[in-house]
Amino acid sequence: MMFYTTAINGVFAFLIAGGILFTRGGVTNELLLNLIFYIVITPVIGTTLTKIMFMSEDAMIVSDAINRIDEVLNKKPLSESSVNNIPKNNGITLEHVSYAYDKESQAIPKKNALNDVSLSIEPGQTVALVGASGGGKTTLANIVTRFFDPGEGRVLIGNIDIRDIPKETLMNKVSFVFQNSRLIKASILENVRMAKPNATREEIAHALEAAQCLDIIEKLPNGIDTVVGTKGVYLSGGEQQRIAIARAILKNAPILILDEATAFADPDNEVRVQQALSALSKGESADSPRKTVIMIAHRLSSIADADCIYVLQDGEIVESGTHSGLIERNGIFTKMWKNYSEAAEWKILNENKGLEVNA
Ligand SMILES: Nc1ncnc2c1ncn2[C@@H]1O[C@H](COP(=O)(O)OP(=O)(O)O)[C@@H](O)[C@H]1O
Numbered sequence: 375m376m377f378y379t380t381a382i383n384g385v386f387a388f389l390i391a392g393g394i395l396f397t398r399g400g401v402t403n404e405l406l407l408n409l410i411f412y413i414v415i416t417p418v419i420g421t422t423l424t425k426i427m428f429m430s431e432d433a434m435i436v437s438d439a440i441n442r443i444d445e446v447l448n449k450k451p452l453s454e455s456s457v458n459n460i461p462k463n464n465g466i467t468l469e470h471v472s473y474a475y476d477k478e479s480q481a482i483p484k485k486n487a488l489n490d491v492s493l494s495i496e497p498g499q500t501v502a503l504v505g506a507s508g509g510g511k512t513t514l515a516n517i518v519t520r521f522f523d524p525g526e527g528r529v530l531i532g533n534i535d536i537r538d539i540p541k542e543t544l545m546n547k548v549s550f551v552f553q554n555s556r557l558i559k560a561s562i563l564e565n566v567r568m569a570k571p572n573a574t575r576e577e578i579a580h581a582l583e584a585a586q587c588l589d590i591i592e593k594l595p596n597g598i599d600t601v602v603g604t605k606g607v608y609l610s611g612g613e614q615q616r617i618a619i620a621r622a623i624l625k626n627a628p629i630l631i632l633d634e635a636t637a638f639a640d641p642d643n644e645v646r647v648q649q650a651l652s653a654l655s656k657g658e659s660a661d662s663p664r665k666t667v668i669m670i671a672h673r674l675s676s677i678a679d680a681d682c683i684y685v686l687q688d689g690e691i692v693e694s695g696t697h698s699g700l701i702e703r704n705g706i707f708t709k710m711w712k713n714y715s716e717a718a719e720w721k722i723l724n725e726n727k728g729l730e731v732n733a
Pocket residue numbers: 475476479480484487505506507508509510511512513514
């Protein structure tokens with residue numbers, strides 16, 4: 375590329391050098407005319423060549439983009455059921471669920487992302503999914519929200535197969551805060567309102583407060599009307615996550631799915647995110663005192679109170695039980711817990727050291 379650019383743009387140098395060489399035989403009119411002709415014509419050739427080069431590069435980018443758009447357009451929509459089944463409670467059951475991602479989209483075709491997973495969550499229970507990354511936790515969360523259907527087995531909410539629940543009903547039942555929450559380029563207000571289009575300004579402000587977002591809004595030039603993504607308005611991953619939690623609070627659905635919702639939180643706002651989450655998992659009325667919560671977390675201390683912890687490994691549930699029950703079993707979870715507590719201890723020790731140095 376370097377040589378090409380130099381040659382194309384340095385063509386004047388060659389011409390002038392050539393011109394000087396030829397003037398040794400005396401400057402003739404013919405030589406001058408030739409020189410002027412070439413000086414006028416060569417840049418045209420240079421720019422044309424460069425244009426052709428960039429055009430073929432653009433053509434490649436465009437055809438790649440079109441392929442990707444086609445891929446999305448060719449996706450078959452999930453089947454919509456004609457029966458209007460409304461789940462009576464908020465329990466979740468998975469029966470022998472298996473799922474494999476498209477073999478083509480994988481670098482190395484692997485086995486199922488979920489393999490014969492069965493579990494049952496009573497209404498109002500909080501369950502946690504833990505395990506090494508790639509274990510299938512996110513896949514399971516996506517299947518419960520019906521982002522895709524399982525290859526085998528079925529998912530039931532309130533004893534009804536979610537394929538028989540109308541899309542709107544299902545979406546009203548479930549709210550989620552995902553690993554990679556993203557905000558759209560609109561005001562904070564609009565971003566939160568997405569969860570409930572008819573929400574009033576007060577409701578939205580209230581949700582933002584419950585999600586511990588007040589400090590974020592305070593530093594924005596136009597408060598909750600500030601458009602995110604515009605010049606100078608930047609929110610960190612942890613801050614975006616808290617706005618996503620505000621969305622979920624506003625939606626106030628009875629089933630809540632949290633996928634690594636504290637993953638981006640730095641120590642500074644982790645406590646806040648935790649507070650926001652516990653506000654979120656409270657139920658809205660007396661007859662449903664608690665929401666049904668599926669929580670995926672890598673900070674094991676945050677799930678110690680869960681009613682049941684499932685350990686997923688290579689798409690299978692390898693252990694399950696309460697925190698104390700799993701510790702007694704002395705299996706995989708115990709190992710994870712030991713590693714986790716050691717890491718936590720290490721942090722505290724270091725902090726103490728820091729204090730000593732300061733003293
Ligand atoms: N969109 C995808 N396409 C292909 N394979 C995927 C996709 N998402 C996840 N996988 C694969 O499925 C398995 C489970 O992934 P995931 O559910 O994201 O695990 P976890 O959330 O526990 O880290 C992994 O082996 C992963 O590589």
